[in-house]
Amino acid sequence: MTEPNRDDGSNDGPLAGFRVLELGHYVAAPFATRLLGDLGAEVIKVEPPGGDPVRQWGARYKGSAPWWSVHARNKRCISLDLKKPEARAVVLDLVKHCDALVENFRPGQLARMGLGEAELRAARPDLVIARVSGYGQDGPDRDKAAFGVIGEAIGGLRHLTDHPPGTSDLPPVRVGVSIGDSVAGIYAALGVVAALLRRERTGRGGEIDVALTESIFSLLEGALPEYGTLGTVRQPTGGAIATAAPTNAYRARDGVWMLIAANSDPLFRRLAALMGQPGLVEDPRFAGNQARCANTKVLDAIIGEWAGGLDADALEAALRDANIPHTRVYTVADIAADAQFRARGMVQEVADPMLGAVLHPGVVPRMDHTPNAPRSTGPAVGADNASVLGEVLGYDAARIASLKEGGVL
């Protein structure tokens, strides 16, 4: 896999030849189509003429969010005011030419615009339709307002991402990214590809229904079966792990957090020796993983005091020499400088026509015959109106001009 560009003329990703229509905004649906585009699909994104609001999210550079360069890479962007009646016919024309549709409107909203399943299937009977929503397409809560943070809280992750009960008065911590949207997006991509695979064999389209709440909930390991059998309610453990110790982040003298995972007997023995306290392994509080888990607080304090006496570079060198799994807690600056990320093309400089040089992440999952570099960066609103409506749909210049004059594009 070190040579993604093999010489057999098929170096364009496993989804090359499939066309995906995105009726999406914000994060979840656009992330799904970005993954599909990364794997070679041709993606057409429909935006309101004012643009997807995410174009302005977060920090801005030269008038737009640098994130956009990545979030809309490998996509063609057309503008369309879905509130105008003429837009409906354009969407249905697009659907005719697409294998899959990914959307994250509120449940039922597309149907109210005349783009319900019957209309979509009339245009393209074998269409694969993936819908992403807060709570899912049915059930008593389907119409509730969905925010990513609410999905994270209902899916059970917010509760678990906190210091242990009684540690502090601070609220539980948000996972520092829009985790619900992103995980839902990956599941939507998985559903689309699985439905396309089935379509190859059966000729039938498919429907995928991904909820943010459920995507988060799917990550909860054994929490549900444990609750169902034993009645135990899983609780947060701060920076540690309930079942293995010591594993936590410890602050070096210069303020850097260092993650140390010395949670087996041989690793703990090496750590104790390194700290100059070999007797700890005989201490009944720390002899064996079970004892260490029961005394995490005092053990973490001992390790923290030792770590706090060294600057991060020295601490890192000592842990490396002792062969104890560790890492500094990376910021994005550390990521950008990391030799492994660079070696695998996970951090790469890309030329963006609007922004200049931009750092892009590579393609995950890495696959053979799949280029790691983007074919294009996120374009301006409506940048591809003429090419998509002209080349894909065969509209003539007069028709495109008329749509533009009518404010439809």
Place this chain on the structure above:
Amino acid sequence: MTEPNRDDGSNDGPLAGFRVLELGHYVAAPFATRLLGDLGAEVIKVEPPGGDPVRQWGARYKGSAPWWSVHARNKRCISLDLKKPEARAVVLDLVKHCDALVENFRPGQLARMGLGEAELRAARPDLVIARVSGYGQDGPDRDKAAFGVIGEAIGGLRHLTDHPPGTSDLPPVRVGVSIGDSVAGIYAALGVVAALLRRERTGRGGEIDVALTESIFSLLEGALPEYGTLGTVRQPTGGAIATAAPTNAYRARDGVWMLIAANSDPLFRRLAALMGQPGLVEDPRFAGNQARCANTKVLDAIIGEWAGGLDADALEAALRDANIPHTRVYTVADIAADAQFRARGMVQEVADPMLGAVLHPGVVPRMDHTPNAPRSTGPAVGADNASVLGEVLGYDAARIASLKEGGVL
């Protein structure tokens, strides 16, 4: 989608007819194959005769982890001591009968056992091979010890999952689940299905290379392009969001954390009125989202004081009546009792022959023609030795007995 069991005889998931071999342990690879099994694939898991260590992880019930019932559902489990030379031929025989292989040994370890790519492809030229590892299959760090928590730290998520700098001396918080393993598992499943789709068209197998570090890093939204263009290093924001306020968890009088997302002008107006402080919307510190983001700390204190005067039930009712997006921060007990999760079959009681009734999560993503209930629960070690080696591989009873006597099974 409310009626998953349509009456056309194809209600068995989009991956029905595909067979997947798991040479996995712990979380990442087994989670990938669980997802593939949920979508209809036949999964055969190979374990050492002592069993996958994850069978004993976390809480135990009747001698094993309730998680196992879910983690190994829809899988047939065979035992095989890969250190014995006879095991190699059995694996290669299995490969002949499988479409895909998912493994999470250390990079290169299977090759050292005589199960490198050349040997696998000799057995099955069009095999799809997915490998999950800490850092990836190549690059300077490929041989480093990989732990989930280290992937989380190197991928940049640990740094972002913390209170804002200067808030407390507590370490950053671990996302409360093995997030790196799970997300890597979903990506591996996506890669396998994409490669199978390509195989339908080209006849060619494929290789997927998923790293825990990169799977986490893929979730970082615009952090990398922002750093690359502006030099800004994204920092954690505790329970809040950097770009929208107020959104946080606030503690009710009875200790329950309530997530409130009133981060638009109309929503904030309603919240201010509900709190009996309508003047807040005119206060220059809180007029408009930008001002509110700049004064989050004082605003959160005001809301927190109000919330702390009400029990969770009363707080919830007030927010519901005022139509302000909110939710209590769910524990797994809340999830198990939730009407929406129940209505969508995301929490369902399943009969486990070993454990009795166990609560299982439903299938994510939900898809048409895909049963939501598991076909089987996680079996005992080696439970399917006879059926897999006999029916799938065609070994006779004498050969199976000889493998058993030799300690290979």
